Amino acid sequence: MRRFFIWSALAALIGLILAGGGYWAYWNYYARFQPVVIATHQSEIQRLLDEASWLSGGGGGEPLYIIGYRDSGAMQRYERDEVPKLRAAGVEARIIVFARPEREGLAQSTAAERATVAELWLTRDWSLYQRWTATPTSAWSAAGIPASDGNLARAAVVEAGRAFATRLTAALKSEGLGTGYPLIVWRDREGFMKACACNDSRSWAFIRDDLNAPDRVAASGARDSAPVTPGADPESLPYPTLPPLDPAAAGSPVVTPPAAPPAPATPPTPRAPPQATKQDDTTFF
Numbered sequence: 356m357r358r359f360f361i362w363s364a365l366a367a368l369i370g371l372i373l374a375g376g377g378y379w380a381y382w383n384y385y386a387r388f389q390p391v392v393i394a395t396h397q398s399e400i401q402r403l404l405d406e407a408s409w410l411s412g413g414g415g416g417e418p419l420y421i422i423g424y425r426d427s428g429a430m431q432r433y434e435r436d437e438v439p440k441l442r443a444a445g446v447e448a449r450i451i452v453f454a455r456p457e458r459e460g461l462a463q464s465t466a467a468e469r470a471t472v473a474e475l476w477l478t479r480d481w482s483l484y485q486r487w488t489a490t491p492t493s494a495w496s497a498a499g500i501p502a503s504d505g506n507l508a509r510a511a512v513v514e515a516g517r518a519f520a521t522r523l524t525a526a527l528k529s530e531g532l533g534t535g536y537p538l539i540v541w542r543d544r545e546g547f548m549k550a551c552a553c554n555d556s557r558s559w560a561f562i563r564d565d566l567n568a569p570d571r572v573a574a575s576g577a578r579d580s581a582p583v584t585p586g587a588d589p590e591s592l593p594y595p596t597l598p599p600l601d602p603a604a605a606g607s608p609v610v611t612p613p614a615a616p617p618a619p620a621t622p623p624t625p626r627a628p629p630q631a632t633k634q635d636d637t638t639f640f
Contacts, residue, residue, distance in 0.1 A: 388558035390565075391532045393540075393548040400548065403523050404540060407451045407516075408476040410484050414447035417566070422451045422523065423537035425468055426492060429554040430537040434488075437559055437568075444568035446541075450484070453516035466504050467497035472516055473509040474500045527552075541566065 393400060404420050419441060423430035438448045454472045455463035464472075471487055474480070474497075487495060503509035524534065527550050535552030542548050543565040551558050563570065 388555060388561065390549040390551040390558070390561050391527070391530050393527075393530050393550060396526045396530060397548045400523065400526050400540065400550075403519060403526070404449075404451075407519050408479055409449035409451045410475060410479055410481055411447055411449045412481055412485075414442050414445070416445035416447050417542065418447050418449050419539065419541040419562075419566070420449050420451060421537050421539055422453075422520065424453060424455050424464070425471075425487070427536045427554075429535075429556075431488065432556070433537055433539075433553060433559065436556075437562070439572050440563060440568045440570070441566060443572050444563075444566050446566050446568065451516075451519070452484075453520045454513050456517050465492075466502065467495050467500075468492075469503045469513050470497045470500045470509070471495070473503040473512040476512050476516060477509075 409420065421430065421433065421438075434448075434450070441448055452472055452475060454469045457463065471483070475484055475487075501509060503513050523538065527538065528534070530550065532550050533552050535554035537553055539551045539553050539562065540548065541562065544567070549565065551562065553559060553562070560570075562568070
């Protein structure tokens with residue numbers, strides 16, 4: 356009986372370890388990357404998104420909001436890798452950027468970044484955003500853009516962007532969403548609002564599944580072409596279409612008449628014989 360209890364306790368312990376390990380694996384490799392369904396703060400979050408100065412490259416479909424800051428590497432990768440797939444599914448990606456506030460007395464944004472954020476919130480200039488994100492942070496000087504530091508109106512715009520990010524983060528945190536950028540907010544096919552702190556690429560597939568976006572899209576500018584024979588020039592002109600041969604002419608050999616013999620060359624005119632000339636005591640020829 357004692358041995359039975361020992362083996363039973365050992366089996367129960369092994370079962371608990373396996374169950375705990377299975378739950379940890381499920382949470383660590385799958386569950387923690389799932390989006391959060393917004394249950395109680397939908398109207399507040401939607402109002403914040405509508406009032407923010409978002410940027411868009413077009414599309415005109417269902418909106419998906421991407422919130423982040425300039426130096427977020429995950430946000431840059433998401434825009435580069437996932438936004439074309441979303442556009443292929445008819446989704447309009449709307450981007451909201453803000454300048455991070457100071458943290459323990461250390462600035463987390465540059466003067467050029469703050470000036471650019473203020474300009475984007477005021478003008479919603481998509482071409483400016485493209486130039487900004489295509490330029491390395493160290494090389495961007497915000498040339499031609501009014502400074503926000505020392506400008507009361509533009510500094511207020513920068514602070515409004517920070518207040519928006521703070522309020523949105525607090526509302527999403529109350530729904531159980533962790534902290535991470537980019538923050539992505541969208542509605543699925545049934546109209547439920549969802550959010551994701553998508554700083555890990557393993558969470559991106561859930562958004563594609565919700566919006567029926569493809570896993571990959573063809574590279575822009577690619578075109579289908581016919582197979583090319585090795586060694587042939589693909590840009591050469593097509594071979595001309597020749598008329599059919601006459602059967603009668605094709606059956607009889609073509610006789611080439613002999614060429615006429617060349618005319619004899621005209622002999623050159625002989626030179627005149629030298630004439631004798633006489634000087635004082637010598638005769639020359």
